[in-house]
Amino acid sequence: MTFRLLLTLLTSLCMYATNAQTAVFKGNISDTTLDNPQVKNASITLSNAKDSILYKFTRSNSDGAFRINNVQPGKYILIISHPDYADYSDLIELKDEENTQDFILLSKAHLLETVIVRGSPIRMKGDTLMFLADSFKVHEGANVEDLLKQLPGFQVNAKGEIKANGQSITKVLVDGDEFFGDDPTLATRNLLAKSVKEVQVFDKTSDQAAFTGVNDGNTQKTVNLKLKDEYKKGYFGKINLAGGNDEKWENSAMINTFTSKRKISAYGKMSSTENIGLGWGEDNQYGGNINSNVVIDGGSVSISSDGNPLNGVGSYWGEGLPKFWMGGFSYTDKWNQEKNKIVANYRYSKLNNETEKTTISQYILADSSYYTNQKQNSYSSQYQNVFNTRNDIVLDSLNSVLININGSKRSSENFSESRSQSLNSDKELVNENLNKLSNLNNSENLSASALWRKKFAKPKRTLSINAGLVYNKSEGTSYLFNELFYTSKLKKDTTDQLKESNNKSNTINTKAVYTEPVSKNAIIEANYNVIINNREQQLLSYDKEAGKYNDLNEEFSNQFRFQSIINKVGLAYRYSTTKMNFGFGGDIGRSNWKQNDLFQSIERKYNFTNYFPMANLRYKISQYSNLSFNYNGSTREPSINQMQPVANNNDPLNIAIGNPNLKQAFDQRFTMSFNKYDILTEKSIWSYISFNTANNDFSTFSTIDTNGVRRYQTVNVNGNFRMNGYFDVGFPVFKKFLNMGFSFNPSFSKLNNYVNDVFNTTRSRTLEFGTSFRKNVPNKFDVSLSNNIVHNYSKSEVNKNLKTNYFTNELSFDARLLAIKTFEIKTTLGYNWRQKTDIFTSNNNVLIWHAEVNKRVSKKQDIRVGIIARDILNQNIGFQRNINSNLITETNYNTIRQYFMLNVKWNFNKGAQKEQEW
């Protein structure tokens, strides 16, 4: 200590000696009213007079003396402060010498409170004191609390408690209403100061007094914040108009108007391009998508969607030429301090589609194979009316209720005409077929569910009970006309039938889950689940007789009822910390099935006992690296079409027969994943592998007769196995000039079925290798080049000589360029190469080139004009190759090809929000 003291002393002296242009400021501080006049520990600060920046400070010693060395001569603001005394402040000038000055402080006890009144826009109106907010300067982004601090007579403490002229403010209103609850800080800390027009202070009479009109003298000091009109509400939206050659159009208009609590949006769209339906971002901002749930658990965030019920009609996967129309609106409202929230949506959509496709199929049989070539033209038109509502009700801090109601009415029409030829392994014609099918279907659906969630005072002890009801009804009428010509018999079979179908189903699903904490990080979860499922399907086929369809064909007619009751109870243990979480447990379930064949008056009953094991582990190796394992088992019920004991001859070459003896399938899945990302070096690894085995899996038992007619039935098989993996590494190369990535995506499967009474195992393998290069300079350009090579291999035991073995390759180039500020150029080039095989001999190699140029015009840059050119080389084809056990198919279909389109898009908004680009 002594040494350090001396050192400091020396340094101080040295500095004092070397710097000539310095002043010293010293003196004594005292309080004359005390017996002991020296004021110790007072802080003496010097701030530059010109910018008031703190320059130097010291403390008075036990004698009340202070000294500041090495001061630049000049003008300073002096502040002397001490907790027991009123602050002393003065403007002083220090000369290039020893400046000595003594100060006498005034004890706080003697200090009279002074009120500063600024001559400012403050008005009194009746009993209300009003401040014009814009007259009080606050920093950019300041909240109301910052504003209140600037108002004369206002004090706001660290907790946000407000006092006006010494009286506590207990209520803060916004435009006369409570702002999301009773806590004044909610309003003062969450509202922007600049959104406030006026601050009003008044005494609010009690609710009782307001109700009775009798002033009971109970008043609350209240602040009312009047908002500027432009911040109260607003709207945003867009209008998109696009038209091109080849009957291509894509027009839409969307608007969202909002207030702080209410949101109403409306939208309409019509399109004949591949962009039908709403985009994900549009769905969120206009469509009121309420079915995506964000679940945040143990640090992982998953966005799940049960499939937006509003969609249904509105998906297009590149097959055919679509025409789409849609209109809808969405309403969201919050009230009762946000404790009640309702979302209601309605949507109408219609999709017409024209398709032309050719399918080449190969059926691998023992010692031989069969081929069919089919050409099909079809037209479909479907429309739907859908509504849904979601009600969130917070009953109190521990109880909440969520009610969902969905309803829909759908209708569809399909017409198709197809011609096909079947060939045997010697490529000799076996049959020729003409099939005409027209179908009209109407369906109604209603579902409702209520979820009650209860928390208890003990953390992590919860109870949730969910009850749901689903009701479906559909009716269909179809006409089937088919001419099947057998080459060997030189015989023609004609089918001319009217088919009527009626389908009804209802499901009741109730589930209760209770969690109980057993230690700081662990809970035990118990659940009980009852599912009651009733389905009934009537299929009636009438042959044409004397020009009338009234001869019931029993082979293709049936009425079937299926009921299943599932009771499940389960227990699970879950442990979670920030580093890892794991859980294990299982359910045990009893399923009771009852089938009634109402035509044959046969009743069948089955009972199953099932185990549903579950185990998972997620380990966070570091912030950006984690490892997880997952295992579970579950059952699958067959569909009613798979069970109903009736033949379906819609395609007389492929007759499906229901199997009432089907058992439920049991799946076991094991997945493992490992991810690592290093943000600084940009190296990443993503990997995933899954194994899936199924007992009593649904497979087919098919027989193909010499005439080329295939009959098949769903049967249970054991030993099916699927494996799928994904490995991806990414890293920068050439000193972070480029990002490079490699991916490997293998999948294997072993699937069993029966072919002409022979048990068959098909082993398939797909190996996909990807390479990619990307250069991205944000807001300037983004260029990427990638290549994917896929090898497909498949072999069926029933015919070991026939192997399916081919490569496909896809090379693509993407560029997005923001050349000049208001210009944007995008282009995509893709080359698809598909190896021919012995059976699939047509040329499917295509080069597809898309390009788009956009320019932002108008002063606000909110109008975008662009030209879109799709498939400039006009080479696009619809192509799909499938390996499904011993059935291999290649399908070519019509799809959207070359078109050019002019596009104008106008984004508009007023108020705080605007549409986000997604």
Place this chain on the structure above:
Amino acid sequence: MKLFIFIAAIFITTASANAQTPFLTSGTVEYEVKINMSKNIDPNNSWAKNMAAQYGNYSTQYYKLAFNDQQSIYKKGKEFENKWDNYLAYTGYNEKNFTLTNFKENTITQFKNIFDKQFLIQDSALKIDWRLMDETREIAGFNCRKAVGRFNDTLYVIAFYSDQIVSQAGPLLFNGLPGLILGIAFPRYNYTIYATKVNMATPPESEFTYNIKKPINTTRKEIEKTTNELMARWGENENPDEKNKAIANILINN
């Protein structure tokens, strides 16, 4: 001799000197850090909004500042559950971070765990231009004066310090006021640090030591550069304000 007495007075504990108000030269301050996440996140980002609905609007953390006349260390205080930690990790938040300030040498050693890398940032104290204001507020039982600090040219911070604690220490990189900082408000980033309790016991020397295996030694300039490069890669440097925000987050968030 007078000079000697003056300097001696500064170093001699003054806590017992005043009969009316006790003065502190060493101790430990407990802080509550609150970040209004719902205001920091993009109000139009429905994903972030969902997080706010799930986690609450605030990230609340507890830190402590141990100080004596030589140095101070700001680090994690009592246990807390910070559900926002994954989100904040992008700004350099980590429970192991600390800020060690040496007043004699005017240096600051920051330990930061950024993107799974351990950085030891050794640099001189942050230059802050303080302006003392004519406003007081009571924090943790201490009467505090308001000061507004400016650093990095455009960043402003509000501090509340108490004359009653004879130390220039403060949370994070904020220090250099004529008393210990008990309150910090960083309004631009909806970030506040307020003392909840001041313990008078002198902290043991071991409080100021650290043991980190193989840290990456760096300076504030370098880490700022690295961060800026990252932001540029993510395309977030177009708006100068966003750029500042990143720097502020990386440097200031513990």
